[in-house]
Amino acid sequence: MDLVLVWFIAIAILWTGYFVLEGFDFGVGVLLPSVGRNDTGRRVMINAIGPVWDGNEVWLITAGGAMFAAFPAWYASLFSGLYLFLLLILLALIVRGVAFEYRGKGDTDRWRAWWDRAIIVGSAVPAALWGVIFANIVRGVGMDADHTVTSGMADLLNPYALLGGVTTLSLFTLHGAVFLTLKTQGAVRGRARRAATRSAAVALPATTAFLLWTQAAHGKPWTLPLVVLACVSLFASVLLAMRRREGWSFTATAVTVLALSVALFGALFPNVLPSTTDPAHSLTVHNAASARYTLTVMSWVGVVFLPVVLAYQAWSYWVFRKRVTPQQVDPGSEDTTDHDPTAGKGTATT
Template identity: 75%
Template sequence: MDLPTLWFAAIAVLWIGYFVLEGFDFGVGILLPFLGKTNTDRRVMINAIGPVWDGNEVWVLTAGGAMFAAFPAWYASLFSGFYLPLFLVLLALIVRGVAFEYRGKVDSVQWRARWDQAIFWGSAIPALLWGVAFANIVRGVPMDADHIVTANLLDLLNPYALLGGLTTLSLFTLHGAMFLSLKTGGEVRLQARRAVPMIALVAVPAAAGFLLWTQVSYGTTWTLPLVAIAALTLVAAVALALRGREGWSFTATATTIAVATVVLFGSLFPNVLPSTTNPAYSLTVENAASADYTLSVMTWVAVIFLPVVLGYQSWSYWVFRKRITREHIEPTLVPAGRPGDA
């Protein structure tokens, strides 16, 4: 395997890590107004991801940095052509992070309600737009000989991309429900388990349709069994959740997300951004890559520091592995004359 191909695979792994880990963060945020019937329950949900959500976001920063260093032409064309959706993703992530920090700063029901809405939208918008963006990357975009993307917003909102957005939105929501049933106790856990069948009514057909469309239109021979694996693990995840096998059901949704991401990158290769204007204008692993010296230095840096990062993140998950329940939440004191919901 040459260095450009190696780094294409490495970037795929980084996006897999981001979607699997940040996926359940997004799911918890999306479910916050639906499962959190009281302020205490909403605090249980937020505390379940509190120690890890910011660490999970490091994966997307690393993936973006790796794309910039390893494939600068891909990074330039992608971020200029997808400027609006990526700007909305960035804005949503900023608002979401601020909401986590500021939600408890003022002892007011209205204050917390506004930040809860910010958490919901800050989770739902990226969950939707990441699917739209990656579907368009696989499908290809109008791009000229200078690798300038000429697509407008309507070009990006095509049926295949919208189905991709619905797939990531529903799949991350299901992943979040699995995580809550595994990580919390009491009423939140029960609500999360009850939500699984309803979410699955959207997630399973959406994911199956999107993966089948991807395979038929853009897939290769070796991605076909991966599509089948992703579909089977998704169905297994729902079945395991209904039987109360929470650890295995969460593992199954994580596997579905990981394998589906491999299908997308496998369908894309050897392109990194296909051109629908003329296939000759497409960016490929070879013509978009940095020099071998740059890729060699990046490889050594990754070999040295990646185990440290993985070790630290694994340790943090182990430290905060216990379930969160209402008993772990201190009561919220509401000023006199202002009814609370804690």
């Protein structure tokens, strides 16, 4: 068995799972000021992702750890060359996590407003920068024979990477809006439905353009069906959201994120970090990989523990599957705006 290929696929799966699950978390945070117009609405939004957001970040930790162990040269070059972007993401995630925990510790509007801003920034920054980073990974960076990245900030902020940032930010925002229509009730649900339509006005053209550019410049014949699938499912998600088929709409946005991620990793393979200076300097799955013994040990650890983690996360999503209502976070609230005719239903439906 080619363990190098197995671990490249495993890392692609881990990153894909992270983008699908954490993507709607980021979207909810970005939409906090527009969909949650008062404290009750914002508490409904935060409670909708409260039981799962920290578990979703486990995918990021696992993906980073797998890259470090299976492809140390890839990890080293990536973090040395894109350290500023990655540092900003790390700081944003720290601030975001602290904000979720501390927002409810104070009783003043000013206290909550500052933590709300931290949630918004801590969600928007990673949502945009992950697109910039992965666009640069697929496109390639300047790299010498020692695999030291020589690209400056002007090179990294190229048009393709910037389009990637707009794509992930708008797509995750749409993903989060659809998630809120599935998981909330009342005024938040109505505003989230309208937010989905507005965010789709950016996500549809940006995602389509980015996917077509990726396919034309870096794609392979077998990645073309993934590009088509992503575009079709994205368009379908908007139509389904307008028809109030929230479950199917969320599934469609998840398929879009999944197909986009797999298409990027497919376009990247067999490289893990191409060199725009000289193709001979590129990092590939083989010259960046660890020894076979390391990959073997990692494989046995993954076989034992990965099913346990997946089962636990699936169980947590099942336990917290019901919609969040304003009355749950504030028993004295009267949610009379944006009347929803399905408000009496207690669970998320398709």
